[in-house]
Amino acid sequence: MLVTELCGVTLKNPVIAASGTFGFGKEYAEIFDISRLGGISSKGLTLExxxxxxxxRVYETASGLINSIGLQNPGVEAFIKEDLPFMQKSGAAVIVNLGGHDLDSYLKGVELLDSQDFDLLELNISCPNVKAGGMAFGMEPATAGHVVKEVRARCHKPLMVKLSPNAPDLVGVALSCQQAGADCLSLVNTFQGMAIDIYRQKPVFDNVFAGFSGPAILPIALRMVYQVCAAVEIPVVGLGGISSAEDAIAFMMAGARAVQVGTATFARPTAMLDIIDGMEDFCKQQKLAHIGDIVGAANPGFRGRR
Structure with missing residues (x-):
């Protein structure tokens, strides 16, 4: 009923732990059976x-969370030795999230990872390109397409590209990634936000701006997923503020093949299990043979395959 195929990878359900919110699964494995998840996307990795x-680093706001973690991670080589073995035994599909701050670091990271045993590579193109004045790789179509094309040439795993909602032309970026060889897309990453400490009369974060996530962003994220699903033909994984089965179902009706859940897990560690159970109940109530039957159901322009 919930088994989902994503880029040739079989997920036991369409619910994936979002990168940066679940570590590598070790801590949550002490709280619940993580093998029930469809997949786990690793903490965002960089070459070094x-x-x-x-x-x-973290600031709570109304219906959301602002974070300025800064891609803290052990580096690709340490991940392969120390964390990937645990993920491989988790019972969920293994998605490795990779970032970089110049094209060379992306490519070296891919080359180290490509021979390893995992299911999908999720390429985070929201990272700042230090050789282009700090603008994120995913902010404009040509740059996004270039990095995806170069990674695609070296990556033999299914390639999922994670898009930033801060791009002025998100649909254009999505189409460029599709043309460059992406197998699927995940969106949206965090929105740019900030907070001010009124007693110190200063921004809360050292970097001033930070990533805003949580229920408050859901309507905007849903709109963006809807628009991208009406433009591309490759599968889309939707995320952004999902905290209930109803939220996840809405993203799938907009065209998402699967969903990722992040911030909700901080407030309620078993949120993803509740979503999985709620999806199953919805299928039974609506007499659906398979959850995939709802993909794109609310999007007349949906171009993907159900």
Whole structure:
């Protein structure tokens, strides 16, 4: 009823733990059976280890969360030795999220990962391109297409590209990634936001701006997924503020083949299990043979395959 195929990978259900919100699954494995998840997307990796940003890193706001973690991670080589073996035994599909701050670091990271045993590579193109003045790779179609094309040439895994909602032409970026060889897309990443400490009269974060996520972004994320699903023919994984089965079902009706859940897990560690159970109940109530029957149902322009 919930089994989902994504780029040739079989997921036991369409619910994936979003990158950056679930670590590598170890901590949550002490709380619930993570093998029930459809997939786990790893903490965002970079070629070299990163400590992340200084100062305040997480700030709660109305119906959301602002984070300035800064891609803290052990680096690709340490991940392969120390964390990937656990993920391989998790019972969920293994998705490895990779970022980079110049094209060379992306390509070296892919070359190290490509021979490893995992299911999908999720390419995070929201990272700042240090050789282009700090503008994120995913902010404009030509740059996004170039990095995806170069990675595609070296990556023999199914390639999912994670898009930034901050791009002025998100649909154009999505189409460029499709043309460059992406097998599927995931969207949206966090929105750019900020917070001010009124007593210190300063921004809360050292980097001033940070990533905004949580229920408050859902209507905008849903609209963006809807628009991209009406433009591309490859599968889309939807995310952005999902905290209930109803939210996840709405994203799938907009055209998403699967969903990722992030911020909701911080507030309620078993949120994804509740979503999985709720999806199954919905299928039974609506007499649906398979959850995939709803993909694109509310989107007349949907161009993908159900």
């Amino acid at each position: 280890p990163r400590f992340g940003n200084t100062g305040e």
